[in-house]
Every structure is written in C-alpha cells, then in structure tokens.
Amino acid sequence: MDDIPRDQLSGSLRRGAVKKHVAAIHVSGKLTLLQRKLSNVLLLNAYDTITSQSRHQIDARTLCLMIGYNSNDMDTLKASLRGLAETVAEWDMLDEKGQQEWGVSSLLSYAKLSGGVCEYAYSPALAEKLHDPKVFALINLNIQRRFTSGHALALYENCYRFVRTGSTGWWSLELFRRLMGVADSPYYEVYKHLNAKIIKPAVTEVNKTSNIVVTPETRKMGRTVTDIRFKIAENPQLGILDIDDGEGLRKSDVYARLRALGVSDRLARQWMSEHGESTVRTKLDYVAGQGGVKNPVGYLTAALKEDYRPERVEGFAAKPAKPSSPRALRLARVQELASARKPTQRDADKRLFSARLNGDLREDFERHGWMSALNAEAIRAFWEELSPGAFDDLADD
Incomplete structure (x- = not known):
C-alpha cells in the first residue's frame, strides 16, 4: 500500500506535526513495483465505499490490465495479493480526542479470486485511516x-x-x-x-x-x-x-448538484477538474431543462463529452436537445454504461477495446473514444459482451 512514514520529530514538535495531520501510516516489508501499483488500484477501486462496505470487488482482468500484468497470469496476481495480505501497516498518531493512538494491520485482511472476480477487504481500523484525506492521500x-x-x-x-x-x-x-x-x-x-x-x-x-x-x-x-x-x-x-484532494471542490454548489444527481464523489471531482465548474454547471442546467430524462447521469456524461448546447452559437448548429436517432440513442446508452463503471474499470475498458483495433480504427478510437463512428458496431458488441441485453430496448437503424 502507499507507504506513509511516521514523522521522526520528538516531543512537542512531533505532536504539532501530527496535529496538522502529517501522514502517520507506514508499511513494513518489501513491496515490488507491481505490488505497489496493485495496492493503489485496489484502494482507488474501494475508496468511495471503503468505510461503508466490508468487501470490495473488481474483475481480475481489469485489475491485471491496470497494473501491467498479463491478464492470463493469475499466478503472478495471486502472489502479489498474498504479499499484500502478509505486509503490515502501522500507524502512530493522535486520535480525534487528542490521545495517542497506535495500531497495526495487514494491508489486506483477505483477498480471493473466484469466477474472474477479485474480492478483498481491509480491516475496519485501517479502512478509516485510508479514507481520511487528512491522514492518507490517494495516488x-x-x-x-x-x-x-x-x-x-x-x-x-x-x-x-x-x-x-x-x-x-x-x-x-x-x-x-x-x-x-x-x-x-x-x-x-x-x-x-x-x-x-x-x-x-x-x-x-x-x-x-x-x-x-x-x-x-x-x-x-x-x-x-x-x-x-x-x-x-x-x-x-x-x-x-x-x-484535487476534494476539500475545495466539495464545497461547490456544482459538486452538490452532481452528487444529488447520483454522480460518484470521484467522478464529480474529475468532471469539475477537467471541464471547469462553469461548463459543468451549464451542462447541468441544460440536462435539467430537457425533462423526462430516464438516466440523467448518462445523459450528462454525453452532454459533457459531445458538448450539447441548447441554441446555435456563432453559426454552428447546436447539439440536439435529446439524442433521438437509433445511433444517437446507442451512443447515449454507451455513455450510461461507461459512466456506471468505477474509475479503474473505465480506463481498463478503453484499453481492452483499443487492444482489439489496428491502424485507422485505433486512431479514431483514441481521438473520439466511445463516440468513434468508425467503431460504432464494434463498440456496441463490446458493451453487449460486458452487459448482455444492454441495447435490447433500442431500435436498430
């Protein structure tokens, strides 16, 4: 896991550093580069629910791709998970009442691979520390x-x-x-x-x-x-x-609106960082004005990606108020499916699909992502494979 050492100051200097929430978790034992990357991916995957859920899951193929494993090399993945379960995290810091708190925990309380899915858990005490941005920062x-x-x-x-x-x-x-x-x-x-x-x-x-x-x-x-x-x-x-660590963005009214809409914490901050608060606010207003949108998160994703606009701007045609053609509806559905995936999974999905392409097809996908017209049919087949029946309610061209 991310190694956070104890500050070696003593006396009042040490207490002052801890009160400022200088990170106080460190890890004993050796971790390889791949194990360090693995621990970070597992933490990011679990972060939003790390204190509310006792177990977390990620498909093993996604996990392997995110950290550079051969997706068929389950033995290496098993060895790395075993290493994390055998590695100890230790903390020594002041608790919320100002009392000294020392603790020790294995990085993972358990991990298992079954049916192509990696399931794992953190001890409750370590999970609290990992979720607190004042104590521990995500990489x-x-x-x-x-x-x-x-x-x-x-x-x-x-x-x-x-x-x-x-x-x-x-x-x-x-x-x-x-x-x-x-x-x-x-x-x-x-x-x-x-x-x-x-x-x-x-x-x-x-x-x-x-x-x-x-x-x-x-x-x-x-x-x-x-x-x-x-x-x-x-x-x-x-x-x-x-x-952004979230302290600033989480105070924004735009962030509050995104969360109320059902957008995850990390995706909300990602959109605000990538597009700017003003743009996200405009798209939120736009989506709210459409009425009858069954999946507002998916539609907002498409609105940001495709820059939907309500009127003509400087002679350019506006984006449609709602995607209505069969192709546009499929594109919106793809955006819904993609936005529902966790951050680690979304990145891995793109890598998986891109690996199937060559030449102009890959170049067009790298440029346009899931909106790639040249790969429209392949994209539909890919998401149908991940989510069987995802397009059954949509008409064909």
Whole structure:
C-alpha cells in the first residue's frame, strides 16, 4: 500500500506535526513495483465505499490490465495479493480526542479470486485511516503509471504525503532504508552506496516523472550521515497531473448538484477538474431543462463529452436537445454504461477495446473514444459482451 512514514520529530514538535495531520501510516516489508501499483488500484477501486462496505470487488482482468500484468497470469496476481495480505501497516498518531493512538494491520485482511472476480477487504481500523484525506492521500494512477522503478515510486509515495508541509521531516537512515525496502541489505548500510544506488536515481525519476520536486538533505553526527529529509515543492511542469484532494471542490454548489444527481464523489471531482465548474454547471442546467430524462447521469456524461448546447452559437448548429436517432440513442446508452463503471474499470475498458483495433480504427478510437463512428458496431458488441441485453430496448437503424 502507499507507504506513509511516521514523522521522526520528538516531543512537542512531533505532536504539532501530527496535529496538522502529517501522514502517520507506514508499511513494513518489501513491496515490488507491481505490488505497489496493485495496492493503489485496489484502494482507488474501494475508496468511495471503503468505510461503508466490508468487501470490495473488481474483475481480475481489469485489475491485471491496470497494473501491467498479463491478464492470463493469475499466478503472478495471486502472489502479489498474498504479499499484500502478509505486509503490515502501522500507524502512530493522535486520535480525534487528542490521545495517542497506535495500531497495526495487514494491508489486506483477505483477498480471493473466484469466477474472474477479485474480492478483498481491509480491516475496519485501517479502512478509516485510508479514507481520511487528512491522514492518507490517494495516488493519482496517471502519475503512478509513469514510474518504472519501485524505489522511485516508494519515494514519491512517502514524500507526496507531506506536500502541504513542504518537508518530510527528519527520518533516521534506518527508517528510510526500511521505507525503500532495503533494510535487510548490509550493502545499503553504507550511505555512499545508499545514495548512489537508491537516493539519487529515485530523486531523478520522481522529479522527472511526477507532479512534485524533491530535494534531499542530510544530517550528520561527526562525519557519519544519520538522518535524511526531503524538501518538497510542486512541479510546475507536471502539476496538471495532480487530482484535487476534494476539500475545495466539495464545497461547490456544482459538486452538490452532481452528487444529488447520483454522480460518484470521484467522478464529480474529475468532471469539475477537467471541464471547469462553469461548463459543468451549464451542462447541468441544460440536462435539467430537457425533462423526462430516464438516466440523467448518462445523459450528462454525453452532454459533457459531445458538448450539447441548447441554441446555435456563432453559426454552428447546436447539439440536439435529446439524442433521438437509433445511433444517437446507442451512443447515449454507451455513455450510461461507461459512466456506471468505477474509475479503474473505465480506463481498463478503453484499453481492452483499443487492444482489439489496428491502424485507422485505433486512431479514431483514441481521438473520439466511445463516440468513434468508425467503431460504432464494434463498440456496441463490446458493451453487449460486458452487459448482455444492454441495447435490447433500442431500435436498430
């Protein structure tokens, strides 16, 4: 899971850091790059219901594609899930009453594969910590996919938790080696080796790949390096990759309207980030004015995607008030089906379908997505395969 270390400050400084909700979860044991990616995908998939549901599910093929597994390599997936269940997460922080709270939990309380579906669960105590954005920050999968080194992703995860405070605070080298998964190697007990093989390459990849820039600083006792910390700043070149943590967007009236309509928390924030509040508000007003829309979320999805407008603008024909042709109705239905999928599933759906295409067909799909005219029949067949009978109530051309 995303590794969040305890701040190594002591006394009042430590308490002050914890009161500011500096992240206080860290993970013991080694996680491979694929295991780290797997844990992040599982968390994102479960996030919206992590405290209200005891079990979570995702189809195994989707899960494999999201983290780069061969979709038929179930043995590797089993091994990675086993590793997460055997890895321990530990926290040491102040609770809501200001009392010190220590806890420990396996990353996954259980996981199973059955009928092509991966089912898993978190312990209730860990689920509460993972769901609290003040304690634990989700990793953007768009950024995660860019990493090629497990050490770099581990460094990013640990530093990203402290982006608001601008520094990780001092970590002992013992703790740092543990966070990087090299605590068992005598070779890395020598700082020169640790710096050359772990720190410098990881810092370079984080600064090149992610939405933050990190700068290491060391503290010595005599000539011996004893502690390390990382200064953290936003990367102005890649900051657009970051996803709003929700604190600002959730206060908007647009967000409230989206949620009342039935749009999930993460999809609401995604739309507001991608299209802007003004545009989403306009489309909400537009959909509300149509009347009789059976699936307003699906129709709103199509309105944002296709830029439905109620009147002619600067000589261009407006989008239809309602899709009425058989093809338009099928397109709207596809949007409904796609919007009902979880974020991880939506991305995997596109990858699955794109993998079936070549040449101009793939290029048209990459440009237009599920609205691709060249792939209309194939798109219908794809969604019919995922959701049998999804188009039975619609007329053919």
